[in-house]
Amino acid sequence: MTSPELPGWRHVYSGKVRDLYVPSAATPGSADRMLVVASDRVSAFDHVLEPGIPGKGVLLTTLSLWWFDQLAGGDGGRGIPNHLAATAVLGDDDEPHSLVPDAVAGRAMVVRSLDMLPVECVVRGYLTGSGWSEYQAQGTVCGIPLPAGLGDGDRLPEPLFTPAYKAPMGEHDENISFEQTVELVGRERAEELRATSLEIYARAAATAERHGLILADTKFEFGLDAKGVLTLADEVLTSDSSRYWDAAAWQSGTTPAERMASFDKQIVRDWLAAHWDKQGTPPALPADIIERTAARYQELLERLTGI
Template sequence: MTSSQPLALPGYAHVYSGKVRDLYAPLDDSGAPRADQLLLVASDRMSAYDFVLDTPIPDKGKVLTQLSLWWFERLTDLVPNHVVSTDVPAAVEGRAVLVRRLEMLPVECVARAYLTGGGLVEYRADGHVSGVALPEGLLDGSRLPEPVFTPSTKAPVGEHDQPMPYADVEAAVGASLADRVRGLTTAILARGNEIAAERGILIADTKVEFGLDGDDVVLADEVLTPDSSRFWPADLWEPGHAQPSYDKQYVRDWLTSPASGWDRSSGEAPPDLPADVVEQTRAKYVEAYERLTGRTFS
C-alpha cells in the first residue's frame, strides 16, 4: 500500500513520503529547494507489519511530533538534534518541524532494555539478539542486565527491516562511528527509562535514527514515541507473557486476531481498522504523551 498524496504547501517542494512522515524542502528566494533544511511532517498514517494502513489514527502526527520535541529537550546533553524551528505552515501546525538536512546513516539503531517482539523470536532460536549473547532463561518481558544495541537494516516501504550484526554496522559506517551510535542509542534508552520510570512507564525498546552534519552525529526523525518504542505500564509488568502497552502493539494485536479476518502470511493488505480500534489506539497514544510529559494534549 502506498502513502496518501502529499499536501501542497506554498513555499515548499515535496521531496519524499515514507510510511508515516512526509518531507518537504523550503524554497529559496529564487524558487529553488534549499539544500540545508527540510520540513518534516508527521502524518496520521499508521504502519504495521510493513504495510501502511488505509485507516489513519486522528492526532497521531501531533502526538509523535510534540512528544519528540519534549524528549529532544531532555537529551540535549547526550546528543544534538536536528530541530531548527517549530515555525511551520498553518496547515501542518503542531505536527511538523523545520530540521537540518543530514546525511542519514543507513542503519536502524535499536536498543532493548527488555526482551520481547522480534528480539524474543531471535533469542528463542539461539540465545542471541543481533549477534549479542543474552543470559539463559529469559522470558517474554524479561528485563535485560543492561540496554543492548540490536541494529537492523533500513528497509524500503513495504519491506521488512532485518537484524544486523554489529560487524555489518562497522562495515557500513566505520568502526568509530558504529561505536558512537551504539553508545548513543543505549544511552538514549537508559535516559528515557530514568525519566519514564518516575511516571509509571517502562520503555522496553526503542528505535532511533542518526545523521551526520559534517563530522557531528545528530539525532533525527523522532525519539521515544509510541511509534518508535514500546511503552509498558510499570505497575502491570509481569514477565512471561505479552505486556499491555501504550503503543501501536494494540493495532498489531488486533490485526493478528480472529476479529480482523486477516492472514498475515497471505501477502494481502490488512483490512480497515474498526472505529473502536482507532479510538482506543488514539487514546493510548494520548495517554502515553500525557503521562510522560505531565501536559494535557489538545
C-alpha cells in the same frame, strides 16, 4: 498516501507515516532545511493501514519535541545534538513569521538537512517482539547469546544495541551485527552510534521510570551535520518508534499480556496478527481499535509530559 500542498514548501518524499518537504526555491541537494510532517497514518508489519488514527501526528510531534528538549540537557545529562532548526524567520516588517504552514501546525518540525547514516539504531532493554521469537528458537536476540530461562517480557541482563540496515525505499530493513555496522560506517562511527544510543536509552528509561513507565525498546536514527557531528534525527522515543509499558502492571502481571500493558501501537499489531495472514491488502482497522490506540497515545503523552 496523499500529502498536502504547502505554501513555501515542495513535497519530496513520503514514508509510512511522515512526509518530507524542502523549500520551494531549493534545487535538488541544496536545501539547508526541511519540513518533516507527521501524518495520522499508522503502519504495522511494513504496511500502511486504513483508516488512520485521528490526532496521531500532533501527538507524535509533541512527544518528539519534548524528548529532544530533554536530551538537549533538560534532564541533567549532556546535550545530545539534534536536527531541529528555527521555526520562524524575520520578515521585511522585522516581525517573526512562522515557517510552519497553518495546515500542518502542531504536526510539523523544521529541521536541518543532514547526511543520514544507513543504520537504524535499536536498543532493547526487555525481551519481547521479534527478539522473543528468536530467543525461543535459538537462545539469542539478533545473534547475541542470552542466558537460558528468560520469559516473554523479562528485563534483559543489560540493554542490547541491535542495529538494522536501512534498506532502500520499498525494501525491508535487515537486522545486522555490530561488525556489519562497522563495514557500513567505519569502526569509530559505529562505536559512537552504539555508545550514544545506549546513553539515550538509559536516560530515557530513567525518565520513563519516574513516571511509572517502562521503556522496553526503541530505535534511533542519526545523521551527520556539515561539520561531521553525529546528530539525532527523525522522531525520537515516540509511541511509533518505542514500546512503553505500565510499570505497575509489569510488576504485578502473571502473563505476558498482563505485564505488557502498552502505550504504543501494540494494540494495532495484536489485532492485525489475529485477523490477517500477512497476504495481500491488510483489513481496515475497526473503530474500537482506533479509539483505544488514540487513547493510549494520549495517555502516554500526558503521563510523561503533563501536556
